[in-house]
Amino acid sequence: MAVDTERVAQLTRELLIAIGEDPDRPGLRETPARVAEAAQELYAGVGADPREPLAKTIDVSQGPAPETVPTGAVLVRDIRFRSMCEHHLLPFTGRAHIAYLPGEKVVGLGTLARVLDIAAARPQVQERLGEQVADAIEQSLGARGVFVMLDADHDCLRTRGEKRADASTVTVAARGELATPPARAEMAAYVIIGVQNAATDAPNVQGRSE
Structure with a gap:
């Protein structure tokens, strides 16, 4: 579903008027168009299916190197993401850690990040975002297990209300x-190891549970 940029621009102009601003002053004259352009990216996932990137899989048991079939979990740590809180339309940003226990199908590691990007590019709540990513992986890959941990900073918590500037939110979805x-x-321990490695500039792209 494409974003109606013309309508977004019109409504942004109305919002500026509603808060007592002058949308025609130099600093705000181009703001409605800029907001509309940003909305195309921020809400590109509305109506999109996060399972779509998972359609192209590798059948490890029948592939060219069946000896590479994973015996444990594949974990990709520290995937940066951003989304928009549906309660106040303020951003929340953070890192995702996604693991799965493959059945007969695997995907490229970057595919997991694309699943997250699609599910995040819409008005969201963090808890549901993790659940949607876990469901997409489990259903599309026939994974024996899925683990999704999200650690995010919410502007609606940091900049308004109680203004908890140092607070972050952690959620887990598992299957x-x-x-x-x-x-x-075990998966949480691998994530913690990654955080510790990052603090000492050690590489921390992928972990495996054997």
Whole structure:
């Protein structure tokens, strides 16, 4: 579903008037058009299916190198993301850590980030975002388990209301074999190791549970 940029620009002009501003002064004259252009990117995921990037898979059991079939979880850490809180239309940004236990299908590591990008590019709440990513991976790949941890900073918490500038929010969505308490603890430990490695400039792109 395409963003109606003309209408967004018109409504932005009305908003400026409603808060007592002059939309025709030099600093705001181009603001409606700029907001409309930004909306095309920020809300590009509205109506899109986060499972779409997962349509192209690799059948590891029948592929050219069946000996590479993972015996444990594949974990991609520190995927930066941004979304818009649906309660106040203010951004929240952070890092995602996504793991899955493959069945017979795997995907390129960058595909997991694209799933997240689609689900995040819409008015969202953090809890639902993680659940949507987990569902997409489980359903599309037939994964034996999925683990999605999101750690985000919310402008609606940092800049308004109680103004908790240092607060961050962590949510976890888990499926299948990675939903058990020991498995969740193991995946969380890999994430913590990644944070510690980042603090010492060590590489932390991918972890494996064997």
